[in-house]
Amino acid sequence: MTVKRVWEGNETLRRTLVPAGDLRPHPRNPRRGNVDAVAGSLERFGQQRPILALPDGTIVAGHHVVQAAAALGWTHVAVVRSDLTDAEVDALYRYLHSIGSAPADATPAAAH
Numbered sequence: 001m002t003v004k005r006v007w008e009g010n011e012t013l014r015r016t017l018v019p020a021g022d023l024r025p026h027p028r029n030p031r032r033g034n035v036d037a038v039a040g041s042l043e044r045f046g047q048q049r050p051i052l053a054l055p056d057g058t059i060v061a062g063h064h065v066v067q068a069a070a071a072l073g074w075t076h077v078a079v080v081r082s083d084l085t086d087a088e089v090d091a092l093y094r095y096l097h098s099i100g101s102a103p104a105d106a107t108p109a110a111a112h
Contacts, residue, residue: 009047
C-alpha cells in the first residue's frame, strides 16, 4: 500500500501549501518535460521553490512539479499567487521561450 505524503520541502514554504487538487494547468502552457526526472528531484530534495499560480488556481509556472508531486502521492504543494493578466502570462511564456529558458518546471531536476 502506498502511503500518501502531504508534502516535503523547504520549511519556509510550508505556509504557502495548498491542496494540489485546487490547481489546474494553464491551457497555453508551452512546456513539455520529463515529469519522472522532476519526481526524482522532489524525492531527493523536496520542493524548494513554489509553484506560480493565478488566484483561480491556474498554474503559470510549475506544471511539471505539480504532476510529479501527484505521482509521488503528495496532497499539497507550495504555491505563490500571481496577479498577472492573461496577456501578461502569454507575454511571459513568449519571453521565456525566446531566451531558451522556461518557467520553474524546466530547470535542471536538481534545482527543484
